[in-house]
Structure formats: C-alpha cells, structure tokens
Amino acid sequence: MSDISRREFLKGLAVGGTVGYFAMAGVSSTVMRNSFIPPAKVGAVDIGECKSLKIKVITETSWFNNALLMDDMKKAGGLLVNQYEIPWTNKGVTEGWKGDNAGGYATLVEVEFLDGSTKKILLDTGWNVDWTDTCFKREGIDKMLANGEIDCLFVSHEHFDHFWGIEATLKYRPDIPILVPKGFYQEGFDLLKGANFPKCHLANNVPHTGPLKVQESEKVHKLYPGVASITFDVPIITRVFGEQALVFNLKDKGLAIVTGCCHMGIISLMEHVKQTIKGGDNFYAIQGGLHISPFEDWDPQYDDLVLALHNYGLKTMGCNHCTGYVTAEKFVTIGLPVVKGTAQHKSKRDIFLGNGDMMII
Amino acid sequence: MNQNNSLWVETRDLQPRLKQPLQGIINLLLVTAFFLLVWWIFMDPRGIIRWYTPQYGYMYIRWILIAAIWQVYIFNYWPFKDSFLNNKHPLIKGLILIGSNIVIVAFMVWVFCYAFLGNLSIPYLNPKVLTGLGMTEFFAREYSSLAILMMAAIASWLSPVWPVCFDNHPWQNLTQPARGFTVWVWTFFLTLIAFLILMHPHYHVLFYPWQEYAAAYPWWYGFARTLSGNFNVGWVMCGTVSIWFLELVFDRYPIRLIKKQPLRGIIGFLFVFTMAWLIFFAFLFLQDVSWGPAVEGAKRLYAPDWRHLHCGELACMMLIPMMTLHFYFDNWPKKYSPSINIAIRCAIIFIATGILHYLYYKYSPPILGTQPGYSHPQQFPMAPVILWINMMLYHYWFMDMYPGKRLATRKERLPVSNLIAEEA
Numbered sequence: 002m003s004d005i006s007r008r009e010f011l012k013g014l015a016v017g018g019t020v021g022y023f024a025m026a027g028v029s030s031t032v033m034r035n036s037f038i039p040p041a042k043v044g045a046v047d048i049g050e051c052k053s054l055k056i057k058v059i060t061e062t063s064w065f066n067n068a069l070l071m072d073d074m075k076k077a078g079g080l081l082v083n084q085y086e087i088p089w090t091n092k093g094v095t096e097g098w099k100g101d102n103a104g105g106y107a108t109l110v111e112v113e114f115l116d117g118s119t120k121k122i123l124l125d126t127g128w129n130v131d132w133t134d135t136c137f138k139r140e141g142i143d144k145m146l147a148n149g150e151i152d153c154l155f156v157s158h159e160h161f162d163h164f165w166g167i168e169a170t171l172k173y174r175p176d177i178p179i180l181v182p183k184g185f186y187q188e189g190f191d192l193l194k195g196a197n198f199p200k201c202h203l204a205n206n207v208p209h210t211g212p213l214k215v216q217e218s219e220k221v222h223k224l225y226p227g228v229a230s231i232t233f234d235v236p237i238i239t240r241v242f243g244e245q246a247l248v249f250n251l252k253d254k255g256l257a258i259v260t261g262c263c264h265m266g267i268i269s270l271m272e273h274v275k276q277t278i279k280g281g282d283n284f285y286a287i288q289g290g291l292h293i294s295p296f297e298d299w300d301p302q303y304d305d306l307v308l309a310l311h312n313y314g315l316k317t318m319g320c321n322h323c324t325g326y327v328t329a330e331k332f333v334t335i336g337l338p339v340v341k342g343t344a345q346h347k348s349k350r351d352i353f354l355g356n357g358d359m360m361i362i
Numbered sequence: 363m364n365q366n367n368s369l370w371v372e373t374r375d376l377q378p379r380l381k382q383p384l385q386g387i388i389n390l391l392l393v394t395a396f397f398l399l400v401w402w403i404f405m406d407p408r409g410i411i412r413w414y415t416p417q418y419g420y421m422y423i424r425w426i427l428i429a430a431i432w433q434v435y436i437f438n439y440w441p442f443k444d445s446f447l448n449n450k451h452p453l454i455k456g457l458i459l460i461g462s463n464i465v466i467v468a469f470m471v472w473v474f475c476y477a478f479l480g481n482l483s484i485p486y487l488n489p490k491v492l493t494g495l496g497m498t499e500f501f502a503r504e505y506s507s508l509a510i511l512m513m514a515a516i517a518s519w520l521s522p523v524w525p526v527c528f529d530n531h532p533w534q535n536l537t538q539p540a541r542g543f544t545v546w547v548w549t550f551f552l553t554l555i556a557f558l559i560l561m562h563p564h565y566h567v568l569f570y571p572w573q574e575y576a577a578a579y580p581w582w583y584g585f586a587r588t589l590s591g592n593f594n595v596g597w598v599m600c601g602t603v604s605i606w607f608l609e610l611v612f613d614r615y616p617i618r619l620i621k622k623q624p625l626r627g628i629i630g631f632l633f634v635f636t637m638a639w640l641i642f643f644a645f646l647f648l649q650d651v652s653w654g655p656a657v658e659g660a661k662r663l664y665a666p667d668w669r670h671l672h673c674g675e676l677a678c679m680m681l682i683p684m685m686t687l688h689f690y691f692d693n694w695p696k697k698y699s700p701s702i703n704i705a706i707r708c709a710i711i712f713i714a715t716g717i718l719h720y721l722y723y724k725y726s727p728p729i730l731g732t733q734p735g736y737s738h739p740q741q742f743p744m745a746p747v748i749l750w751i752n753m754m755l756y757h758y759w760f761m762d763m764y765p766g767k768r769l770a771t772r773k774e775r776l777p778v779s780n781l782i783a784e785e786a
Contacts, residue, residue: 033647034647034650037647037650037651038650038651038654038655039654041654041655067498068498068499071498071499071500071501072498072499072500074500075415075499075500075503077412078407078412078413078414078415079407079412079414079415079416079418079500079740080415080416080740081407081414081415081416081731081732081733081740081741082407082408082412083407083408234735235662235735236733236734236735236737236738236741237733238739238740240407240733242733242734242735264661265661265662266659266660266661266662266664266665268657268658268659268660268661268664269657269660269661269662269663269664269665272657272660272664296498296500296501297498298498298501299567299568299569299570300568300590300739301564301567301568301580301588301589301590301591301667302588302589302590302592302661302665302667302668302739304567304589305587305588305589305590305658305659305665305666305667306659306660306661307659308658308659309657309658309659309660310659312658327570330570331570
C-alpha cells in the first residue's frame with residue numbers, strides 16, 4: 002500500500018463516516034423497524050370461560066436446605082449437569098424430611114365451570130415420595146386420587162422437585178391421565194414406566210398404566226371450557242427442556258395463570274398469552290412458582306422483571322416456591338398484590354402462600 | 363527478543379510444509395480437535411473437571427485470552443529471547459509459552475483478584491469473602507467469576523488498542539521489558555477505570571439490599587431497558603471483535619495511512635469504537651427481526667439484557683472465520699486493492715458466521731454438552747468460542763502453526779549477500 006495524501010484520507014474518512022452513520026441510523030430507525038419487524042399479534046384463540054378457581058398449595062417446599070442443594074450441584078459440575086447424574090443429599094439433613102433434603106412441589110387446582118360443575122387438576126407431584134405422600138394425606142389428595150376425583154396430573158416440567166415424586170401419585174391411581182410438556186427426556190418416560198436411578202436416589206415402584214400425552218410446544222391446548230395450557234421450548238438448568246403452564250379465563254374477571262416453575266419467565270408467558278389467546282390483554286391473577294430467585298440468588302435482570310410487572314395490572318398474586326423470598330419482599334415493597342401465607346407445615350415464611358394455604362379466585 | 367517496535371510474530375517467516383488448502387485444513391482440524399479435547403477435560407458438563415458451571419470456567423477462558431494478548435502484543439514474548447523463539451522446536455516452545463500463559467492467568471485470578479483486590483478492596487472479587495458474608499458457595503463463586511472475567515473482557519478490548527492503533531506511542535522507543543510494563547500499566551489502568559464505570563454498577567443491584575452507598579445505579583437503564591451489565595458486555599465484546607477486524611481483516615487499513623501519532627491512535631480508537639456500535643446495533647436489529655422486539659422484564663429470548671449479550675456472542679462468532687481465514691488460509695485474498703481484499707474477506711466472514719451460528723446451535727448439545735436452545739441463563743456460547751480462539755492463538759502465536767508450517771531456516775531468512783559475507 003502506497004502513501005496517501007491527507008486530503009484523500011480525509012475524503013475517505015468523510016465518506017466512510019457518512020456511510021457508517023447512515024448504516025447505524027438506518028438499522029435502528031423507525032422506518033427500518035416498521036418495514037422489517039412484524040407488528041405484535043393480537044390473541045385470537047377463544048378458550049371459552051369458566052367461573053372460579055380454588056388453588057390449594059399441597060407442598061411448595063422443594064428442598065429444605067438451600068446451601069446443601071447448591072453444594073450438590075456445585076460438586077457435580079454446575080447448573081448444566083444432567084439432574085439424573087447428581088447424587089442429591091438424602092441423609093443427615095437436620096432441617097430436612099427424615100434427614101432427606103428433598104421435598105417437592107405440588108398444587109391442586111379446582112376449576113368451577115359456568116354450569117357449576119367442577120374439575121380437579123393435580124399440578125406436579127413433588128420430589129421426595131414420603132414427603133409428598135405425607136402432604137397428600139394432610140390435604141386429602143390420597144383419597145381424591147383413589148376415588149378418581151382428580152381429572153389428570155399436569156406435569157409442568159421434568160425437574161426433580163416437580164416430577165420425581167411420581168410414585169406418590171401413582172400408588173393411589175396408577176392409571177391417572179398424565180400431560181407432560183414436549184422436551185421430556187427418555188429418563189423421564191422410563192421413570193413413569195417404573196425405572197430406578199440409584200445415582201440420584203430416584204425410584205418409581207408403581208408403573209403408570211393410564212394415558213400419557215405429550216403437549217406440543219407453542220400451541221394453545223384447550224383442556225376444558227375456559228381452561229387451556231401452553232408449552233414453551235425452554236432450556237432449563239440441570240439439562241431439563243420444556244415447560245407448560247395453565248391459563249384460565251374467568252368470567253367477569255379476566256385471565257388467571259397458574260404455573261409450576263415458570264422458567265419461561267412470567268412476563269414472557271403473559272406476552273405470549275396476549276398474542277395468542279382472545280382477551281389476553283386482561284390479566285387478573287397469577288399463582289405458582291415464578292422462578293425468579295429460587296436459590297435466593299439474584300441478577301439485575303430479575304429487577305427488570307420486578308419493575309416491569311406493574312404494567313400488567315394484576316389484581317392478585319399467589320406466588321410461592323421458586324419465586325424466592327427476596328423477590329417476594331421486592332414485590333411487596335413496590336406494592337404488588339402478593340397474597341400472604343400462614344407459614345405452616347415447614348413453609349419458612351408467611352410472605353407468600355405456603356404449604357396448606359389456599360387461594361380462591 | 364527484538365528491541366525495535368515491531369512484533370516478533372509479525373517479523374517471523376513461516377514456510378508451508380504442505381500446499382494450500384491442504385495445509386490450512388489439516389492445521390484447522392488439528393486445532394479444532396485439540397479444542398474439543400480441552401473442552402471435554404475442563405469444561406464439558408459431562409466431562410472430567412466440569413468447570414463450565416458456567417461462570418467459573420468461563421473466567422479462566424477469558425483470562426487465557428488476555429494473558430496471551432499481553433504476552434505477544436504488549437511484552438513481545440519477553441522474557442524469552444529471539445534465539446529461543448527462532449530455534450526451539452515448536453512443540454517445546456509451545457509448552458513453555460502456554461505454561462507461562464497459565465502462570466499469568468493463575469497469578470491474575472488467584473493473587474491479584476482473589477487475594478489482593480478481593481481481600482482489600484471489593485468483596486465480590488473473592489468468593490471466600492462473599493461466602494463469609496453468608497452467600498452460598500456456588501453463587502459466591504459465580505458472582506466473583508463474572509466480575510473477574512469482565513475485567514479480562516474489557517482488557518481484551520483496550521489492551522490491543524495501544525500496540526495496534528497507537529504503535530505503543532509515546533513509549534515506542536523503550537526496550538523490553540520497560541516498554542511492555544509501561545504499556546501494560548497504562549492499558550490496565552484504563553481497564554480498571556472502564557470496569558468501574560461499565561461493570562461495577564451491575565453489582566449495585568446484584569446484591570440485596572441494593573448497594574447504593576458502594577456503587578452507582580446502572581446509568582444505562584434509561585436507554586438499555588435493563589439494569590444488567592450485559593448491556594456493556596455486549597458492546598464491549600463488539601469492541602474486542604472490532605479491533606481484531608482492524609488487525610486481521612483490514613490489515614490496519616486505512617488507519618496505517620496516517621503517519622503521525624497520536625493522531626493515528628486516536629482515529630484508530632474512534633474507528634474501533636464506531637465499528638463496535640455498528641456491529642452492536644446491526645445484531646440487535648437482526649434479533650428484533652428474527653424474534654420480534656425485546657420486552658422489558660421478560661426472560662430468555664425476549665429479555666433486553668440477553669439480546670445485548672447475544673450481540674456480543676454473535677460478534678465473537680465472527681472471530682472464528684476471521685482467524686481461520688487469517689491464520690490458516692493466509693488471509694486470502696491479497697491480490698486486489700486493500701478495499702477489495704477487505705470487502706471479499708468481510709463477505710466470507712459474514713457468510714461463514716451465519717453457517718457457524720446455525721451449526722453451533724444445532725450440534726453443540728451433543729458435542730459440547732450444552733443444552734438446546736438459543737437463550738439459556740446459564741450458558742454462554744462465548745465460552746466455547748473463545749476457548750477455540752485461544753487454541754488457535756496458542757497454535758499461531760506460540761507454536762508457529764506446527765505441523766502445517768515451520769519457521770524459515772536462517773539460510774532462508776537472510777539475504778544471499780549476507781550469507782556470502784558471513785562465510786567469507
């Protein structure tokens with residue numbers, strides 16, 4: 002490359018700078034955005050209406066000692082290690098359930114239709130079979146299962162604390178219809194069939210004999226009048242993939258969303274509902290784990306969520322479990338309508354709905 | 363070690379052992395295989411050591427990169443002499459230089475960050491201090507790893523600016539190690555200032571309650587629509603990629619046409635800065651087109667902070683074809699005018715980045731042990747990509763591209779007249 006005069010260089014710089022400026026302005030300008038970015042969709046799927054909801058928290062205590070759980074994951078190689086490969090601590094935990102650190106998450110959702118009839122959905126089935134069974138007996142879930150009063154088991158996702166206690170459900174009703182999200186791994190299906198996984202101290206001694214449906218992702222699945230589910234293709238820690246949530250359209254109130262863990266993010270979920278379900282811009286309530294600070298960890302991104310949640314006009318919030326106490330405190334501080342609990346049956350604080358608490362919407 | 367201002371790596375004469383493209387392909391396959399082995403041993407969540415937790419392993423990957431940049435661009439291989447660099451077998455030389463690289467990384471992380479700054483200045487730079495304050499061991503290590511790796515990320519943007527844009531001005535006439543230490547102190551000072559402005563406010567909101575007496579509120583919140591420092595991670599990474607663009611693809615053109623310093627340095631830095639923002643905005647726009655606009659407070663694909671981070675991830679992916687073209691295929695083409703050469707190389711890099719992006723997200727779960735999906739809060743494509751780059755830099759800077767290339771012999775290097783004179 003030969004020398005170049007100052008004038009030529011400055012000319013080149015001016016041309017380059019101008020082109021660069023217009024390129025930068027162009028890609029970020031309203032004109033370009035309007036031309037290339039499709040407008041937001043308006044929800045069109047009509048799921049009908051239902052009358053009311055009763056949500057009973059059976060257990061939201063997924064583990065009893067947070068530091069021990071994190072230590073198990075740290076020793077195994079972090080948050081991306083396959084959950085079936087982690088030797089979870091199951092002995093000698095003082096605050097645990099009979100020394101086991103495993104608890105679990107399970108909720109009973111009872112929906113009342115416009116004609117007064119009802120259906121019951123068991124949302125998730127815990128982790129520690131003995132703990133889950135004890136909670137089932139406390140709330141009468143064992144009898145409801147045995148009597149066929151519960152319509153289906155809706156598994157939000159494959160995580161240890163939501164699904165591994167499957168035996169607690171199947172021992173009372175092995176043929177219960179089960180809905181799982183797309184993304185379940187073979188280990189999950191094997192567990193349903195009665196497989197054992199000694200490394201992670203997991204076993205199911207009652208094979209599932211009823212119908213099993215894998216819910217496809219990014220679709221609205223109509224379950225009953227006014228009740229639907231949506232599955233998300235979402236990668237989750239410990240190699241889990243896919244999660245589904247329940248959506249209810251309550252007459253004269255609006256939409257209520259009930260989640261297991263909500264790894265897809267509550268705002269992402271509500272935005273998706275807005276764009277797919279008719280009337281999706283009128284949110285009334287949310288209930289369940291919101292997966293914000295499950296390990297009492299934090300990230301500035303979570304503050305983004307806390308600050309933005311105000312924009313959705315929620316009238317009531319029954320968050321618990323993986324929402325985290327830190328998040329709940331922040332919600333309460335900025336005035337979000339968090340429903341308080343009673344801090345019983347090993348739920349540690351009353352800042353949100355705990356074990357045995359009920360929310361009626 | 364030569365004492366003028368040119369780098370040994372720029373003056374060395376590499377001769378091909380095989381013809382192109384065979385030589386480039388074999389070398390590239392070898393370095394890729396080595397990267398996969400190193401990933402499996404140290405990082406893969408199914409592998410042996412499993413440091414990709416993810417921030418802990420990612421921190422070391424980041425520091426390996428900046429330590430190698432310091433070794434070559436700032437210290438010009440000091441304390442190793444030209445005779446060592448010219449005569450040692452590439453495998454032995456590689457082992458020694460890589461060993462030195464690891465020692466620098468260990469010193470910077472364990473001594474400078476953990477023991478010195480972490481104990482005496484900022485608690486989040488030492489996981490044990492955080493644990494002592496009541497945090498779980500896992501998150502204590504992850505939070506401090508993020509801070510420490512960001513220091514390296516900012517350094518890998520600012521450190522090469524001085525040798526590449528400023529030609530080490532005004533210290534170009536110093537000999538090593540004086541020049542190396544002077545430029546290192548200056549650029550690391552700039553790095554620390556940039557860290558305090560770009561990343562420290564992230565830690566204002568990371569802890570609960572907010573640390574309002576210790577760090578400024580994230581000043582970018584109003585326009586970035588997130589409190590997360592990922593906004594800065596994204597554009598700083600684009601800055602790092604821009605300086606490599608200037609060095610490898612543009613061959614420092616047109617900045618090299620400016621003869622006077624510090625004018626060349628200032629314009630060079632502005633060039634890199636502008637290019638970084640162009641890349642950043644272009645990738646933000648591409649994501650908006652692909653997935654729709656980001657939503658405040660959303661997670662995963664729709665999270666504004668993840669979109670910013672992904673701009674940096676996409677920019678980093680451009681480094682793979684950029685370095686492949688430069689290191690393994692002799693920076694083809696070279697026969698046209700600079701602007702045409704650059705345009706063709708850019709076109710190759712853009713297309714190859716698109717292909718790499720597709721292949722990465724399709725095949726990384728079985729190959730690297732990552733999870734399927736674009737957005738995952740616990741995985742960063744920058745980690746494997748930068749480790750792959752590190753292996754390429756080890757190969758190119760420390761091992762003379764063995765076995766595809768070799769250093770020219772003394773006879774090949776010296777003009778015939780010099781050899782005759784020496785023999786006489």
